Amino acid sequence: MRVLFKNVSDTFNKYTEAIIGFLVVGIIGIIIIPMPSLLLDFLLVSNITIGIIILLLTLSTKNVLEFSTFPTLLLITTLFRLALNISSTRLILSEGDAGNVINAFANFVTGNNYIVGAVIFIIIVIVQLVVITNGSSRVSEVTARFTLDAMPGKQMAIDADLNTGLIDEQTAKQRRLNLQREADFYGAMDGASKFVKGDAIAGIIITVINLVGGILIFTLQNGLSAMEAIDKFGKLTIGDGLVSQIPALLISISSGILVTRSEDGNTFGKSLTEQIFSTPDVMMIASVVLLVISLVPAFPTIPFLIVALLIGSTGYLLKQNEKEELLVATEIENLSVASQKESEKDDFKVSQVEPIALEIGYGLIPLVDESREENLVNQITAIRRQCSNELGIIVNSIRIRDNLQLSPNDYVIKIKGNIVARGTIYLNKYMVLDPGNGELNIEGIPTKEPAFGINAIWIDENQKDKADLEGYTIVEPSTILVTHLKEVIKNHSYELLGRQEVKQLLDFVKEKYEVVVDELIPDIMTLGEVQKVLQGLLKENVPITDLVTILETLADNAPMIKDTEMLVEQVRQALKRTITKNYLNVEGKLPVITIHPSIEETISENTQKTMSGSIPILKPEIINKIFDNLNKAVEQSQIKGIDPVILTSPKIRIAFRNLISYNFPNLPVISITEIPNEVDIEAVGMVERI
Numbered sequence: 001m002r003v004l005f006k007n008v009s010d011t012f013n014k015y016t017e018a019i020i021g022f023l024v025v026g027i028i029g030i031i032i033i034p035m036p037s038l039l040l041d042f043l044l045v046s047n048i049t050i051g052i053i054i055l056l057l058t059l060s061t062k063n064v065l066e067f068s069t070f071p072t073l074l075l076i077t078t079l080f081r082l083a084l085n086i087s088s089t090r091l092i093l094s095e096g097d098a099g100n101v102i103n104a105f106a107n108f109v110t111g112n113n114y115i116v117g118a119v120i121f122i123i124i125v126i127v128q129l130v131v132i133t134n135g136s137s138r139v140s141e142v143t144a145r146f147t148l149d150a151m152p153g154k155q156m157a158i159d160a161d162l163n164t165g166l167i168d169e170q171t172a173k174q175r176r177l178n179l180q181r182e183a184d185f186y187g188a189m190d191g192a193s194k195f196v197k198g199d200a201i202a203g204i205i206i207t208v209i210n211l212v213g214g215i216l217i218f219t220l221q222n223g224l225s226a227m228e229a230i231d232k233f234g235k236l237t238i239g240d241g242l243v244s245q246i247p248a249l250l251i252s253i254s255s256g257i258l259v260t261r262s263e264d265g266n267t268f269g270k271s272l273t274e275q276i277f278s279t280p281d282v283m284m285i286a287s288v289v290l291l292v293i294s295l296v297p298a299f300p301t302i303p304f305l306i307v308a309l310l311i312g313s314t315g316y317l318l319k320q321n322e323k324e325e326l327l328v329a330t331e332i333e334n335l336s337v338a339s340q341k342e343s344e345k346d347d348f349k350v351s352q353v354e355p356i357a358l359e360i361g362y363g364l365i366p367l368v369d370e371s372r373e374e375n376l377v378n379q380i381t382a383i384r385r386q387c388s389n390e391l392g393i394i395v396n397s398i399r400i401r402d403n404l405q406l407s408p409n410d411y412v413i414k415i416k417g418n419i420v421a422r423g424t425i426y427l428n429k430y431m432v433l434d435p436g437n438g439e440l441n442i443e444g445i446p447t448k449e450p451a452f453g454i455n456a457i458w459i460d461e462n463q464k465d466k467a468d469l470e471g472y473t474i475v476e477p478s479t480i481l482v483t484h485l486k487e488v489i490k491n492h493s494y495e496l497l498g499r500q501e502v503k504q505l506l507d508f509v510k511e512k513y514e515v516v517v518d519e520l521i522p523d524i525m526t527l528g529e530v531q532k533v534l535q536g537l538l539k540e541n542v543p544i545t546d547l548v549t550i551l552e553t554l555a556d557n558a559p560m561i562k563d564t565e566m567l568v569e570q571v572r573q574a575l576k577r578t579i580t581k582n583y584l585n586v587e588g589k590l591p592v593i594t595i596h597p598s599i600e601e602t603i604s605e606n607t608q609k610t611m612s613g614s615i616p617i618l619k620p621e622i623i624n625k626i627f628d629n630l631n632k633a634v635e636q637s638q639i640k641g642i643d644p645v646i647l648t649s650p651k652i653r654i655a656f657r658n659l660i661s662y663n664f665p666n667l668p669v670i671s672i673t674e675i676p677n678e679v680d681i682e683a684v685g686m687v688e689r690i
Helices: 002-014 016-032 037-060 070-095 100-108 114-163 169-220 226-259 268-276 280-294 301-345 362-368 376-391 461-469 477-491 499-510 514-520 527-539 547-557 564-574 576-583 597-605 620-639 653-660
Strands: 356-360 399-402 410-415 418-424 429-433 445-448 455-460 473-475 589-595 607-610 613-616 645-648 669-671 680-687
Touching (some): 016 070, 037 070, 037 226, 114 169, 169 226, 280 301, 356 362, 356 477, 362 376, 362 399, 376 477, 499 527, 514 547, 527 547, 547 564, 564 653, 564 669, 589 620, 597 607, 613 653
Parallel strands (some): 356 399
Antiparallel strands (some): 410 418, 429 455, 429 473, 445 455, 607 613
16 A cells, blocks of 8 residues: 555656646536536535645644745635536536535535525625635735835845855845745735635625526426425525535635734744743633623623633643743753853863864963963963954954874964964973074074074073073963964964954944944945955955044945955055054165066056956066066065065056965065155165066
8 A cells, every 4th residue: 555655646746747737627627517416526525625624734834935835726726616616506507406515515504494504605705705805815915015115124134144154145045035935925815815705706696696597497497386496496505605615715714824824933823822821820810700700690600610710720730830841941051051061171072163273282281271370371362362453353262172183292273174383382391592693502402483484492491591691582382382373363364354253343343433334334335345355454464453444445435446456455555554654664764675667567468357366477487587586685685684565556566466475475565555655765675677
C-alpha cells in the first residue's frame, strides 16, 4: 500500500501541471455535460470536503504567504460550486430529483419543512453576504492599501539591515520577495472577495429559478397540483441551496480568517489559546460576575452557575500553572547564569571567528595572570583605547587564548581567523634594540623586533644593568607583544572597520551632529558606501578622528561623484592638515621626494580603471626602472636620517599609490593639493626619468 501511494504521489508531482489543467477544464465540462445523480453526489461531497480542508488550512497557517494561492483557489472553488449548482438545477428541473446528498440535506436540515429550510438558507446567505464577505472584502482593501503604502519604509528597513551587516544579501533578497508577494496577495484578495459576493447572489437567483421553474414545469407538464409541486420542489430547492451555500460559507469564513490574521509567527489556534488564557485574573473576575448573575431570581441559576464554576476553575488552575512556570523559569535563569560564568572561565570555548584574536604558547600564559599589576589583559585594553583615539575607529574586544600547537614562547595574531603576524618572546629575558649603527656589544640571542623589523638581541636579566650602562634601549617581553599587536591593528584597521562599527561611529556622531548624519544617510550614500570611503582612508594610515569633516565632505561631493576612489581623494583634501602633520620634521617642514614630469605623464596616459582601482598599465621593464629609481631616492634620504613622502600631482596620486603599494607598503604618497598653504615643502630627492 505504501509503495502504491508513493508511486501515485510521484506521478502526481511529475504531471501536476497537466492534472490541474484537466481539472479546471473539467469544471467547465460539468456546466455543459449533464451529470448523473450518483456522480453529482460524489462531486457535492468533494465540494464540502474542499471547503473543510481550506478552513482547516487557514487555521493552521502562520502567515498569509504560506497560503498565497488562496485568491486563485477561491476563484476555482467558486466556479466549481456554480458548476455543481447548474448541474443540480438541470437534474431538478428535468427529472425532479437531484441525488441522495441534496435529498438528505432537504429532509434532515429542513426537518421536512421547506419553509424552515428556506429561512435557514436565507440566514446563511445573509451571514455570508452581509457579514463575512463584506467584512473580508473591506479588510482586504484596507490591508492592500496600507501594505502598498508601507512598502517603501519596509524596503528601506531591509536595505538598512543589509548595510549594517545584520543580514546578508540572500536574506535581503528573500525579504524583498516576501514583501512583494504579501502586497500581491492582499491586492488579489481585494478582488477575489468579489467572487464570494457574486456567488451568494448567484445562489439566490438559482434557488428562485429552481423553485419557480420546477413548480411551473411539473404542474403544467406532469400534472402535479400546485401544492404537491411546491412541497416537492420547495424541499429540493432548499436542499440544493444548502448543499452549495455551506461550502461557500466555509470558504468565506476561511477568507475572513486569512486576511484578518496578524503576523505573530504562530498558528491561529496557538495564538488564540496563548492570548485568551494568558491572563487568569480576567477569567476569575468573569466567574464572579456569572456567579452573581446566577443568584438573581429572574435568571436561570443552573446554567450560569455551571459556567461560572468552569471558568473559575480554569482561571485558578492557570494561575497555579503560571506560578509554577515562573518558579521554573527562575531556576533555569539561575542555572543559565551559572553555566555562562563557567563558560567564561573555559579557555577552550568554541565561538565564531573574532575580528582580531591573540593566541599564545603555554609558556606565555603567565602574561595573562590577573594577579599581576601589568598583565597582558590590562595592557591590551590600553592599546585598544589608544588605537581608538589615534585612528578614530572602534577596536572590538581582543580574544586571548592559549594554543598548544604553538611553541611555548611563540604567539600569533589573527585577523578574522587568519594569521597575519607572529613572533617569539621570552618571559625571563629582555630585548635590546639596535641603536642604529649596527653595533650591539653584548651577548645574547640575535633576533628582530617583530613590529618594525629592527635588529635586536635577547639578553638575560643579569645583563640588564650592563645594557643600561651602555645606553641601549631595553624593552620588556610584554611590551614587545603589545607593540606588535598595536602595529597590526594600525596596519589592518581598514579590515577591522565593518558596517556594525561604522554604524556605532555614526550613532556617536549623531548625538551632537544629527543634521550631518541625517543629510548623508541614506538619501545620498548608504552605510556600505561610507564604510568603503573610511576604509580607503585607513588603508593609507589616514585617521578618521575628524568624522564630522569627512561626512560633510561626502555630503557635498557624493551627489555628483559616485566613484569611491574619487570621494576618498576629496576627503583627503579636506583632511590635509591631519594628513601632513604626521610627516613634518622637527623644523616643521615636509620632506618630499618628487616625481619627474615624464614619469607622471607616462602614468597619467596609461592609467586604467579596474576592479582593484586605478592602476597604470605599463611594461614590466618600465615598472622595474621606476621602482629602482624610487628605491634609490628613498635610501639616499634615509641615510641622511630623513623619512620622506612621495609628492605627486592630484591626477596620478591614486594610480601611483596603487602601483607601489606592494613593494613599498609603508611609503606615504600625497598630492600637492593635500598640503596646507602654511606648510613649507623641502625636496630631498626625485624619482629620475626612465
